Amino acid sequence: MNVEEMKKAVAKEALNLIEDEMVIGLGTGSTTAYFIRYLGKLIMEGELEEVYGVPTSYQARLLALEAGVPVVSLDEVDAIDIAVDGADEVDPQMNLIKGRGAALTMEKIIEYRAGMFVVLVDETKLVEWLGQKMPVPIEVIPVAWRAIAEEIEVFNATAELRMAEKKDGPVVTDNGNFILDAKFHRIEDPLDLEIELNNIPGVVENGIFADIADLVLVGTKDGVKRMER
Numbered sequence: 451m452n453v454e455e456m457k458k459a460v461a462k463e464a465l466n467l468i469e470d471e472m473v474i475g476l477g478t479g480s481t482t483a484y485f486i487r488y489l490g491k492l493i494m495e496g497e498l499e500e501v502y503g504v505p506t507s508y509q510a511r512l513l514a515l516e517a518g519v520p521v522v523s524l525d526e527v528d529a530i531d532i533a534v535d536g537a538d539e540v541d542p543q544m545n546l547i548k549g550r551g552a553a554l555t556m557e558k559i560i561e562y563r564a565g566m567f568v569v570l571v572d573e574t575k576l577v578e579w580l581g582q583k584m585p586v587p588i589e590v591i592p593v594a595w596r597a598i599a600e601e602i603e604v605f606n607a608t609a610e611l612r613m614a615e616k617k618d619g620p621v622v623t624d625n626g627n628f629i630l631d632a633k634f635h636r637i638e639d640p641l642d643l644e645i646e647l648n649n650i651p652g653v654v655e656n657g658i659f660a661d662i663a664d665l666v667l668v669g670t671k672d673g674v675k676r677m678e679r
């Protein structure tokens with residue numbers, strides 16, 4: 451199985467958790483994109499009824515509309531039954547780094563609120579400790595980016611302003627903010643760092659998702675494996 455097949459396998463596995471009348475948080479990224487497409491297919495075929503998606507980004511919203519998943523926004527629902535999303539790193543305690551797609555703030559709001567948060571990854575995302583491969587994305591108020599980058603150095607880390615690829619200048623998030631990518635040597639205490647980073651004035655949210663995932667479906671060469679609490 452190659453990485454793309456692993457992503458498809460976990461996306462299909464996650465469909466087993468979906469029932470009629472559920473409100474589903476729809477994550478962002480290439481793995482969740484498979485899930486959204488498969489979900490749309492089940493809805494279009496009449497296999498699932500009265501399910502609604504709450505998108506975590508414009509990407510998720512557009513995909514859901516294209517796939518035939520009815521979308522509602524967070525302020526229209528009383529509760530979110532389940533949220534399904536990808537991740538950039540997963541440690542053995544199921545702490546995550548997310549935000550390569552710059553959607554971390556809405557992702558965290560929706561996933562925190564969900565009755566169950568399911569993470570879909572391929573085995574390349576598994577790490578021994580957070581920060582092993584990926585920087586921590588931090589969404590910041592634009593004018594504060596430099597001040598916050600300097601504050602982050604206190605944590606013995608370096609922060610870079612994320613630049614856009616098909617636009618001149620920095621990436622601007624769905625919320626109109628900038629992203630700093632902060633490289634830490636080794637994150638010993640993810641929950642503590644998550645809280646500390648959010649205490650810096652001007653930080654909107656950061657991409658450490660400590661202690662929030664309920665189930666991680668891992669696509670491996672030998673099939674889908676589960677990590678759960």
Ligand SMILES: O=C(CO)[C@H](O)[C@H](O)COP(=O)(O)O
Binds near residue numbers: 478535537538551
């Ligand atoms: O956090 C995210 C977007 O903000 C994504 O879920 C994360 O980057 C994983 O994406 P992919 O499934 O494409 O590897």
